[in-house]
Amino acid sequence: MTAxxxxxxxxxxxxxxxxxxxxxxxxxxxxxxxxxxxVFLKAYERYDExxxxxxxxxxxKTVARNLALNHLSRYRSRWRFFSEMAxxxxxxxxxxxxxPAADTHDKTVDSGDQRQLLETVLQKLPxxxxxxxxxxxxxxxxxxxxxxxxxxxLGKVKTDIRRGREALRQKLNLRLAEAAW
Amino acid sequence: xxxxxxxxxxxxxxxxxxxLPPRRAPATLIPRVTAAIQARARRPWWRRxxxxxPRQIQGPFVAVMLVLAGGLAxxxxxGWDAIQLSSLLGxxxxxxxxxxxxxxxxxxxxxxxxxxxxxxxxxxxxxxLAAAGLMYLSCVCLGTVFWRVAFTSNLGKN
Numbered sequence: 400m401t402a403x404x405x406x407x408x409x410x411x412x413x414x415x416x417x418x419x420x421x422x423x424x425x426x427x428x429x430x431x432x433x434x435x436x437x438v439f440l441k442a443y444e445r446y447d448e449x450x451x452x453x454x455x456x457x458x459x460k461t462v463a464r465n466l467a468l469n470h471l472s473r474y475r476s477r478w479r480f481f482s483e484m485a486x487x488x489x490x491x492x493x494x495x496x497x498x499p500a501a502d503t504h505d506k507t508v509d510s511g512d513q514r515q516l517l518e519t520v521l522q523k524l525p526x527x528x529x530x531x532x533x534x535x536x537x538x539x540x541x542x543x544x545x546x547x548x549x550x551x552x553l554g555k556v557k558t559d560i561r562r563g564r565e566a567l568r569q570k571l572n573l574r575l576a577e578a579a580w
Numbered sequence: 581x582x583x584x585x586x587x588x589x590x591x592x593x594x595x596x597x598x599x600l601p602p603r604r605a606p607a608t609l610i611p612r613v614t615a616a617i618q619a620r621a622r623r624p625w626w627r628r629x630x631x632x633x634p635r636q637i638q639g640p641f642v643a644v645m646l647v648l649a650g651g652l653a654x655x656x657x658x659g660w661d662a663i664q665l666s667s668l669l670g671x672x673x674x675x676x677x678x679x680x681x682x683x684x685x686x687x688x689x690x691x692x693x694x695x696x697x698x699x700x701x702x703x704x705x706x707x708x709l710a711a712a713g714l715m716y717l718s719c720v721c722l723g724t725v726f727w728r729v730a731f732t733s734n735l736g737k738n
Contacts, residue, residue: 406617410610418605432606439613440620514600521597536597561586564593571596 406446410439413456417463423533424467426522434470438463464538468548471526513571520570528563531556657705660698 417438422431441462442449449455521529534540534548542560546553625633633641697704 407610407614410613414605414609415602418609419602422603428606432609432612435605435609436613436616439609440616443613443617517596518600518603532593536594564589567593567596568589 405450406443409442409446409450413459414439416456417459420460420463420537421467423521423537424464424530425470426526426529430470431467434463434466437466460538464534468530471530517567517571520567524563524566528559528566531559532563532567535560653705653709 414435418431418435421434421438422428425431425434438459442455442459449458452458521532524532531545531549534545535542540548542553542556545560546556549556620628625637630638630641
C-alpha cells in the first residue's frame with residue numbers, strides 16, 4: 400500500500416480545493432492541513448472507485464466539509480461555537496482591533512489585496528458567524544441544510560449569517576458602487 | 581455608506597466571496613499524506629482492519645473463531661450441569677454471615693432462576709443462538725444498506 404504516482408497527481412489537482420474548504424470552515428491553517436490529510440487518506444482507501452468517478456471533486460469537498468464540521472463540534476467548546484448568548488457587538492469586537500478601520504481602506508488598493516483582506520476578515524469572524532456564512536456562500540447549502548448540519552435553529556442560522564454579512568460589509572466598507580473590484 | 585437591503589447585501593457578499601480564489605495548500609500536505617500512507621502500509625497485517633487481512637488468514641481465522649465460540653457454548657452447557665448451586669451459595673454464605681437476610685433472599689431468587697433456567701436450558705440455548713444470529717445478520721444488512729446509501733448518494737449527488 401504505497402501511494403502510486405497518479406495518486407500524487409490526484410492530490411495535486413484537488414489539494415487547494417480541499418484545503419480551502421477546510422480552512423474557511425475551521426479558520427486555522429494547521430487544523431485545515433490535518434483535515435486535508437484525513438480527506439486524502441480516506442480518498443486513498445477508495446481510490447480505485449474514486450479515480451473513475453466524474454463526481455470526485457464533489458465527494459472530496461463533501462468529505463472535507465463534514466470532517467471540518469466534526470472537528471469544530473468536537474474540539475471547540477460548544478457554548479462558544481454555537482453561542483446564543485454572546486451579543487453581536489461583542490463578537491464583532493473580537494477581531495475589529497486587528498483590522499484596518501473601514502475609512503482608512505484605500506480605494507486604489509488592487510483587487511488582489513482586497514481579496515486578501517476579504518479572506519482575512521472572513522477568517523477572523525467568530526466561528527458562530529463564519530461557519531454558517533461559509534456553508535451558505537461557498538458550499539451553497541440552504542438555510543435549512545445549515546441548521547440541520549450545525550444542529551441549531553433556523554432562526555439562529557439566519558441571524559448569524561446576517562450578522563456575518565454585516566460584519567464583512569462594515570470591515571470592508573463595501574458599497575454597491577464599489578462592488579466591481 | 582449606502583443603505584443596503586438584506587437581499588442586496590446577500591448578493592453583494594455572494595459576488596465578492598465568489599471571486600475569492602482557492603487558498604493554496606501548504607507544500608507539506610502531499611509529503612504528509614504520502615508518509616501517512618507509507619506508515620499504514622508498514623503496519624503488520626494484524627494491526628489492520630479485518631477486511632485488509634491476507635485472504636489465507638481470513639478463512640482460518642473465521643474457522644478458529646467458530647470453533648472457539650462453539651467450544652465455549654459447549655463448555656458453558658457442561659458447566660451449567662456440573663454446578664451445584666446450593667452448595668456453592670452455602671460455602672460463600674459462610675463468609676458473609678452479616679449479610680444473611682439479604683443473602684437468603686438473593687439465594688432464593690438465584691435458586692428459582694436456576695431451576696427455571698435448567699428446565700428451559702436446551703430450548704433457551706437454541707433460541708438465544710438464533711436470536712444472536714438474527715441480530716448479527718440484521719446489523720450486517722442494515723450497516724451495508726446505510727453505508728451504501730450514505731456513500732453512493734454522496735458520490736452520485738456531487
